[in-house]
Amino acid sequence: MGTGAGRGPIRRLVRRLTSDIDELDAENLSENVEAVGARKACDCRSGDEVTVLGRVRSVELSPRDAVATLEAELFDGTEGVTLVWLGRRRIPGIEPGRTIKAQGRIAMRDGQKVLYNPYYELQTAT
Structure with missing residues (x-):
């Protein structure tokens, strides 16, 4: 009687203290997506x-002698999506650790999900 109400916050605290940082980060990213x-x-x-959102x-840049391409792996806590900008070698703000919201049509390349030339918004840290 009454024990169920106190278990939720305690259970969450214990989970946060014992879970892997990457696992918690993935869970947080996944919640932000929704x-x-x-x-x-x-x-x-x-x-x-x-x-x-992820x-x-x-971030990978194409070699100098190849067609200019910038690729960024975006992870949302569930899976990765590769963002590909054709004709670009660099975009200010597209760097590891940055949170980005991207829009486009999903394509598949070598079994991986890809967005070509997506519309994107750099997200501010919260």
Whole structure:
């Protein structure tokens, strides 16, 4: 009797103290996705027009002699989506650790979800 009410906050505290930091970060990212009206990457399918929100894990630039391409791996806590800007070698603010909201049509490349030339918004730290 009455023990169930106090268990929730205590259980959450114990979970936060014993969980892996990456796991907690992924959970937090996933919750933020829903809060801004974006879709989880794991729910996106090829051909879908989507808005995704996540943190940039890595940024790759194409070699000098190749067609200019900037690629950023965006992770939302469920899966990664590769953002690809054709004709660009650098975009200010697109860097590892930055949170980005991106919109576009999901495509598949080598089994990975990709957004080509997405519309994007850099998110401020909260």
